[in-house]
Amino acid sequence: MTENEPTLEKIIMTRLTRLNALVSGLVTGVILGSIIFIATNWLLLKGGEPIGPHLALLGQFFLGYTVSFWGSLIGLLYGFVTGFILGYAVAFLYNFFLKLRHNQRV
Numbered sequence: 001m002t003e004n005e006p007t008l009e010k011i012i013m014t015r016l017t018r019l020n021a022l023v024s025g026l027v028t029g030v031i032l033g034s035i036i037f038i039a040t041n042w043l044l045l046k047g048g049e050p051i052g053p054h055l056a057l058l059g060q061f062f063l064g065y066t067v068s069f070w071g072s073l074i075g076l077l078y079g080f081v082t083g084f085i086l087g088y089a090v091a092f093l094y095n096f097f098l099k100l101r102h103n104q105r106v
Contacts, residue, residue: 025083026084029081029083036058037072039055044072062074
């Protein structure tokens with residue numbers, strides 16, 4: 001074996017360290033959507049005169065989102081989609097650069 005040939009351990013570790021982009025996207029989407037849903041409903045239950053003025057700014061990015069129960073459901077959907085895209089993109093880029101690194105060593 002020459003120095004440039006990958007060893008069996010390196011090949012196995014490269015294959016094992018790959019991320020599943022679909023699962024990563026789903027998990028990130030569920031977490032981000034749940035955070036928006038829970039934060040909105042927490043503020044509604046907490047009450048007070050100005051209900052969540054800072055959280056209401058999400059309506060600038062997520063069309064239809066308000067600090068209400070129906071708005072929390074819209075926020076859940078937008079949060080899931082945004083989280084899915086971010087999680088999928090991070091895992092995809094991670095796998096892409098891992099493949100580039102592995103191909104350089106071969």
